[in-house]
Amino acid sequence: MRKMLTAAAAAVALSFVGSLAAQAQGVQISVTHWGSQLYGLPYAVAMEKGFFKEAGIEVSGVLTSKGGGTTVRNVFASDFPYGEVALPAAVAAAAEGFDLRIIHAGTVAHSNIWMTKLDSPIKTVNDIKGRRIGFTSPRSVSQTTMFMILDKLGLKRDEVTLVSTGAIGAGFTALESGGVDATLASEPQASMYAGKYRIAFAAADILPPVTQTVGVTTPEFLKKEPKKLAALIAGRAKAVEWSYANLEEAGKILSKAYGLDEKIAISAVRNMAATKFWGRGDMDVAPMNEMIKGLKLVDAIKGDPDWNKLIDRSLLPADLRS
Template sequence: MTAQQSRFRSTRTFAALGLAALSLVASFARADEISVTQWGTSLYGLPYAVAMENGLFKKAGIDITGILGSGGGGTTVRNILASDTPYGEVAVAAALAAQRQGLDLVIVNIGTRSVAESSVVTVKGSPIKDITQLAGKKVAITSPKGVSEMLLLMSLKAKNVDAGSVTRVASGGYVNGLTLLDQKAVDAAVLIEPLSIIRKNQYDTLYKSSDLLPPMTTSVGITTREFAKAHPDKLKAIIEGRRMGVQAIYGNPQQAADILAKSFKLEPVIAKEAVDNMIAPHMWSEGDFNLTELERMADALRLNGELQGNVDWAAIMDKSYLPTDLQK
């Protein structure tokens, strides 16, 4: 090989490497990361896991490569605001709190619409067999004004139990609440799936929230108005990809359970039971707004003091980014 041929081959090699590098950079530039509350611990995020695993986001026109999780509330909202793709799924309470703080956020789709994940448990062999017997007792919640306290208060109200007669003990977390229960510092504890399934042989279920309460909106998709206006196609693709993820869950629960086990590092049998438990109450919404179910959540937030007055839903929602058939 002549020196000239060698230089020519080297030039071609560097050029090819340069093009490959540019392609890789472009790929990273196109990749997006969004935020989902309680990712990895709650079932809110399953549609996103299914959509990523099955390439449904790419089919919808966007490459979602990762999910940024958090403990919920304001942390998730802050993660969304700090992201290059400021979209995320948060609890309704967090969305309304952000709006009250003057943050320019808008609700663009509904996430979940059931409280089927929540339950209250007692120690094995407890004499407490009915929610009405919680009067005069102590119940572990995660935090004051949190979802766990809210659902407890709603359940007590549904069975005409005076909330003032039940002492709520803030434990700081669901596992912490079980520790208090084991130590007999409380008489019952609020729990959430899949933890309740993992520990089901250790405790008795006093009741499931969905046995006492009707469907209500529990999480919503939010973004900034600036992002929605500047990138409507990207936002629509996220919502459509998630919707296809929801459809895939209902269409093939076994595959969804397999993905849940892989993504959330659960035993397959536990993941399967968790998914099956959420199918009947139709936990995951395809995204369309239901004002009745939104108002039920608002009533719940008023009950625990997180919300006062009415919510002007029309002012903080925009359904124009939903698939056309869901905008009705």
């Protein structure tokens, strides 16, 4: 009998220790292009500065992918189904039958930049007629953005040759070999290549604001864990505010989280902050619709999303709900 009690006590103790370990470990979330593009800055800052913990949730790590539908699938497969994903991927997933909710906006300005050689005749976006311009892949955000730029300039599709180069790194290889006259970049790539190449034009200087990424979850998880999700949103929002007020320190945090050279990370943060890239989470439908217009240009979507169904503002801080 005593042995049985001892075994039972040991089991309870192990269960308790396991529970404490799980609490200490925290949750893992998904963020598109974590480690390679700057969508993840607020999460890096919130983890480093303790803003998530202060809001009521422990975040132990970030899962990532190359973006698109992969990030959305990661969210649905996770034990903690939350992630910041590309708005086009969220809309496409909803159209394919994934039942999801957009619970906050993420980045709210164009991140796409096109770089060219130092001696290139492309001085501004007005010089792209008759040139070969690189983008990543068909129906990508970069192709969408280029189509929007062409429309803005009043150029026909056949007046500029758009070249799919694949990954951003491959685009620079194509630029160096003469396969394209300008190629897609973003940050931190623009800061990495400063001096070797120069910026030809940036989408944020040409087009209206656009929602690039959004935070998503499932309706079931929203009902099950509203406090944890609200804490994530609040921690991220505080990190955005703090980052704009402390750009150099935010760059140092990004450097640590991404394994970037510190000077490059600080430059990248400063450059994206100038475009007001990161939003606190409030959801304005107008810049979301700008993205939808672009998606229609590349035949990536038909019809308009039902924002009333997809958007749930209930977890936003009170000042961001309107």
